[in-house]
Amino acid sequence: MRQVYADNAATTAVSPSVLEAMLPYFSEYYGNPSSLHSYGQKTAAAMDEARATIAHCLGCRPGELYITSGGTEADNWAIASTARLSARKGKKHLITTKFEHHALLHTMEEMEKEGFTVTYLDVHEDGLIRLEELAEAIRPDTALVSIMYANNEIGTIQPIAEIGKLCREKEVYFHTDAVQAAGHLPINVEEQSIDMLSLSAHKFYGPKGVGVLYCRRTVPIYNLIYGGGQERGKRPGTENPAAIVGMAVALKEACEAMATDMPRVAALRDKLIAGLLAIPRSRLNGHPVKRLPGNANFAFEGIEGESLLLSLDLKGIAASSGSACTSGSLDPSHVLLAIGLTHEVAHGSLRLSLSHYNTEEDVDYILAETPAIVANLRSISPVWERLMNEKE
Numbered sequence: 001m002r003q004v005y006a007d008n009a010a011t012t013a014v015s016p017s018v019l020e021a022m023l024p025y026f027s028e029y030y031g032n033p034s035s036l037h038s039y040g041q042k043t044a045a046a047m048d049e050a051r052a053t054i055a056h057c058l059g060c061r062p063g064e065l066y067i068t069s070g071g072t073e074a075d076n077w078a079i080a081s082t083a084r085l086s087a088r089k090g091k092k093h094l095i096t097t098k099f100e101h102h103a104l105l106h107t108m109e110e111m112e113k114e115g116f117t118v119t120y121l122d123v124h125e126d127g128l129i130r131l132e133e134l135a136e137a138i139r140p141d142t143a144l145v146s147i148m149y150a151n152n153e154i155g156t157i158q159p160i161a162e163i164g165k166l167c168r169e170k171e172v173y174f175h176t177d178a179v180q181a182a183g184h185l186p187i188n189v190e191e192q193s194i195d196m197l198s199l200s201a202h203k204f205y206g207p208k209g210v211g212v213l214y215c216r217r218t219v220p221i222y223n224l225i226y227g228g229g230q231e232r233g234k235r236p237g238t239e240n241p242a243a244i245v246g247m248a249v250a251l252k253e254a255c256e257a258m259a260t261d262m263p264r265v266a267a268l269r270d271k272l273i274a275g276l277l278a279i280p281r282s283r284l285n286g287h288p289v290k291r292l293p294g295n296a297n298f299a300f301e302g303i304e305g306e307s308l309l310l311s312l313d314l315k316g317i318a319a320s321s322g323s324a325c326t327s328g329s330l331d332p333s334h335v336l337l338a339i340g341l342t343h344e345v346a347h348g349s350l351r352l353s354l355s356h357y358n359t360e361e362d363v364d365y366i367l368a369e370t371p372a373i374v375a376n377l378r379s380i381s382p383v384w385e386r387l388m389n390e391k392e
């Protein structure tokens with residue numbers, strides 16, 4: 001049976017060259033980068049090079065990067081630090097959207113408990129915010145705007161440069177969760193007026209457990225933890241050179257391959273979308289083109305997304321009903337509810353996320369197997385039966 005991995009928004013495979021670049025740092029070059037001897041110098045030099053590479057990919061300086069354990073930590077740190085430091089100047093209002101990742105939403109909820117007011121911008125049916133609504137929401141006491149670059153469930157891409165420009169004009173800090181975008185879409189923090197940005201290596205063919213918080217040199221940031229001098233004293237602890245080197249190689253590779261990967265993967269996505277929309281009472285969630293090259297998210301009326309996933313898995317197809325973090329819970333996706341789906345329709349969602357490893361044969365296989373699975377699940381679904389009766 002064919003095996004098709006179409007859950008790349010949850011995580012990607014480490015690329016072979018990334019793995020190869022990492023391996024020496026587990027065995028041969030094991031020095032502590034803070035040590036003065038040649039063992040330490042070797043790893044310290046490799047990490048300097050890795051930071052320079054990452055900075056080059058983002059259009060910033062190496063000294064503006066903080067290595068973290070991933071996207072969740074970077075999001076938490078950016079929000080909590082900026083909020084708490086701004087509160088000292090009397091700014092206690094934060095702005096985000098209703099469809100952020102939980103790493104961000106749950107941090108915002110925590111800030112609310114600390115006395116901050118949070119505005120959650122609406123996300124329209126196309127999966128995009130409206131700039132006018134953001135402009136209206138900004139107040140004199142607004143400390144921070146945090147809007148994700150590309151959504152992890154429906155893949156929609158926000159107008160980041162316009163948002164950055166607006167925030168700059170209004171003198172409000174702008175953070176973006178770019179975990180889904182990094183390595184897949186062009187990023188330049190200068191041109192897009194981004195003050196803070198989160199990314200995570202395992203979403204672009206790098207290792208898990210390592211990410212970056214970019215923080216513009218003019219934006220204050222507090223200590224996440226306390227210890228030695230690593231990460232300029234803000235996030236101390238002995239670094240993980242293998243992971244950091246792997247992340248840099250992965251980002252460089254992904255950015256270099258972007259020009260050819262983006263159109264090729266987008267063409268596969270579009271074939272997938274056209275094919276699955278031929279299923280009756282199906283819909284595409286999110287904007288048809290302002291979406292990540294690899295993301296396709298559907299809702300099929302009358303079925304449960306979880307049953308669909310299990311049936312697809314039996315055919316060797318790995319997909320998701322939404323974000324990995326909420327799967328296992330029976331609540332419908334907050335993202336799909338935010339763009340206006342009813343609970344019932346949101347339950348029948350399917351996210352297929354392609355990578356540069358996927359082929360046209362993979363897409364053909366998904367298109368060959370899915371319609372029969374949907375039809376079969378509908379044939380035993382009381383919800384579908386009711387929908388059909390309503391129609392008559």
Ligand SMILES: *Cc1c(COP(=O)(O)O)cnc(C)c1O
Pocket residue numbers: 009010069070071072073075101103148150151152177178179180200201203209211
């Ligand atoms: C995966 C993801 C995160 C969390 O990143 P981790 O490195 O897994 O902690 C945050 N935001 C978005 C949009 C993501 O897709």
